[in-house]
Amino acid sequence: MNNTQFKGxxxxxKGELKKKWGQFTDDDLLxxxxxxxxxxxxxxxxxxxxxxxxxxxxxxxxxxQERQDILRKKATESPNQA
Numbered sequence: 254m255n256n257t258q259f260k261g262x263x264x265x266x267k268g269e270l271k272k273k274w275g276q277f278t279d280d281d282l283l284x285x286x287x288x289x290x291x292x293x294x295x296x297x298x299x300x301x302x303x304x305x306x307x308x309x310x311x312x313x314x315x316x317x318q319e320r321q322d323i324l325r326k327k328a329t330e331s332p333n334q335a
Contacts, residue, residue: 254312262318263287269314274307276300281287 285292
């Protein structure tokens with residue numbers, strides 16, 4: 254995952270992250286500021302032993318969002334645009 258992709262979905266992602274992994278605080282999210290590398294540091298600090306699990310969940314969440322965006326775009330295209 255790259256920083257641009259991560260930052261692009263940051264606002265929506267923050268809410269889902271707090272629902273799934275409740276120990277993240279608003280200060281943690283401010284510290285990460287939508288930066289993937291900073292976010293990995295926050296994961297390590299808050300959930301050290303689950304870092305890989307959370308990083309994988311994050312990648313899955315963003316992949317799912319990307320798939321949904323593609324499907325939405327395809328649904329709005331007219332057959333003549335393809």
